[in-house]
Amino acid sequence: xxxxxxxxxxxxxxxxxxxxxxxxxxxxxxxxxxxxxxxxxxxxxxxxxxxxxxxxxxxxxxxxxxxxxxxxxxxxxxxxxxxxxxxxxxxxxxxxxxxxxxxxxxxxxxxxxxxxxxxxxxxxxxxxxxxxxxxxxxxxxxxxxxxxxxxxxxxxxxxxxxxxxxxxxxxxxxxxxxxxxxxxxxxxxxxxxxxxxxxxxxxxxxxxxxxxxxxxxxxxxxxxxxxxxxxxxxxxxxxxxxxxxxxxxxxxxxxxxxxxxxxxxxxxxxxxxxxxxxxxxxxxxxxxxxxxxxxxxxxxxxxxxxxxxxxxxxxxxxxxxxxxxxxxxxxxxxxxxxx
Numbered sequence: 161x162x163x164x165x166x167x168x169x170x171x172x173x174x175x176x177x178x179x180x181x182x183x184x185x186x187x188x189x190x191x192x193x194x195x196x197x198x199x200x201x202x203x204x205x206x207x208x209x210x211x212x213x214x215x216x217x218x219x220x221x222x223x224x225x226x227x228x229x230x231x232x233x234x235x236x237x238x239x240x241x242x243x244x245x246x247x248x249x250x251x252x253x254x255x256x257x258x259x260x261x262x263x264x265x266x267x268x269x270x271x272x273x274x275x276x277x278x279x280x281x282x283x284x285x286x287x288x289x290x291x292x293x294x295x296x297x298x299x300x301x302x303x304x305x306x307x308x309x310x311x312x313x314x315x316x317x318x319x320x321x322x323x324x325x326x327x328x329x330x331x332x333x334x335x336x337x338x339x340x341x342x343x344x345x346x347x348x349x350x351x352x353x354x355x356x357x358x359x360x361x362x363x364x365x366x367x368x369x370x371x372x373x374x375x376x377x378x379x380x381x382x383x384x385x386x387x388x389x390x391x392x393x394x395x396x397x398x399x400x401x402x403x404x405x406x407x408x409x410x411x412x413x414x415x416x417x418x419x420x421x422x423x424x425x426x427x428x429x430x431x432x433x434x435x436x437x438x439x440x441x442x443x444x445x446x447x448x449x450x451x452x453x454x455x456x457x458x459x460x461x462x463x464x465x466x467x468x469x470x471x472x473x474x475x476x477x478x479x480x481x482x483x484x485x486x487x488x489x490x491x492x493x494x495x496x497x498x499x
Contacts, residue, residue: 248466255468257439266443272452273470277495282464290463290476290493300324302391302492304362304475307344309485314348314355316484324358324391326457326492329383331364331396332376334405339379349387358499360391362436364398366406368414370421377425384431390499392434392472394457395422397441416447423454432498434472442467457492472496 236246247256247263254265281293292299301321305312306328317325327348330341345361352359363380367373380393397419400407407415423433434455435446442448442456448469455472458465465474473494480491 244466255439255443257443259440259444264444268468269449272448275465275467275470277465277471279464284463288477288480289491292493292495297495298497300494300497302326302473302494303480303482303485304328304490304492305344305348305485307342309344309487309489311486312348312351313484314351314357317352317482318355318357320483322357322482324360324494325352326360326362326391326394327352329361329363329380332366332372332406334366334400334402334407337366337368337372337406339376341379341383345383346386353387358390359387360389360393360434360498362394362396364396365418365422366400367418367422368406368410370417373418373421374425377422377429380426381429381431389431391432392455392457392498393426393431394434394436395419395426397435397437397446398459399440412445412447415445416450419446419454420450423451436475439467442469 233246237243244256244258251265253268255268257264257266277292277297278294282290283293284290289301291301300323302324303317303322304326314325325348327345328342329345330339332339349359349361361380361384363376365373365376367376376395384393397415399405407418410418419435423435426433432455434457435451436457436459437446438459442458456469457473457475458467458471459475460466461475461477463476465471465476473492475490475492477491479488482489482491
């Protein structure tokens with residue numbers, strides 16, 4: 161009887177202890193998760209997080225990163241850096257240009273010949289002239305002129321270090337479509353050559369068709385016949401000052417057809433064709449993959465050129481000053497010689 165009583169008491173004690181243990185485990189588990197004590201648990205230095213906490217951490221990191229980027233942009237703007245330069249840094253895989261205050265991002269075609277010039281090697285002197293310090297690349301100082309420069313003393317121009325002049329031979333009217341020769345072309349060509357300044361030529365196009373482009377090329381070829389032309393014969397492709405200009409209605413493909421037709425006609429006549437334009441056209445209007453065979457003459461008025469594609473010449477200002485020319489003149493640097 162006593163033995164049974166003792167066994168019963170022992171079972172009651174065991175049950176009570178087991179109940180207390182279960183209660184302690186439940187309370188401990190609650191405290192462990194309620195007060196994030198699990199965060200202290202590590203396995204070889206790895207911290208464990210719930211999916212919700214991981215999402216929160218990511219959002220915080222993203223926001224902190226955006227805030228840091230905004231702060232960087234603010235500091236650079238306050239320091240005088242332009243918005244274009246900032247955008248180019250943040251979007252290195254896009255060719256960025258503006259039209260009427262809007263920004264456009266054109267993906268850079270890495271399959272084309274790319275610009276390998278080092279912007280750190282461009283140097284601007286006190287007169288605003290830009291040189292490129294790299295002995296492995298031939299660079300030459302040049303100008304481009306038209307009737308708007310008036311009477312030019314090419315003897316003084318030559319003594320100023322100018323090696324070549326790209327001379328406007330004519331243009332097609334953006335309204336009428338009439339072909340017109342520059343009134344100073346012959347005078348400029350003769351006087352430049354007489355003073356050992358090499359010449360090239362350019363023509364402002366408003367052709368609508370391949371046939372009109374070939375007509376423009378034939379017009380140029382006829383102008384050049386009396387002269388020895390070492391430097392390229394260029395097609396000037398850019399926006400006309402009037403919204404109703406002839407080429408405004410052309411698609412990118414149609415405009416590129418015009419450029420190719422002109423260049424091929426010039427090349428067939430024994431001259432070197434070259435295309436003159438700016439970022440808006442090289443990035444957004446011309447089909448660059450179709451123009452790989454032709455040299456590019458890039459217009460951008462800055463201390464360094466911004467173009468991802470290979471260029472042969474850069475027009476870096478329209479307000480240059482050269483002895484022998486009254487008023488402003490376009491200044492150029494070429495990265496090869498055609499002589």
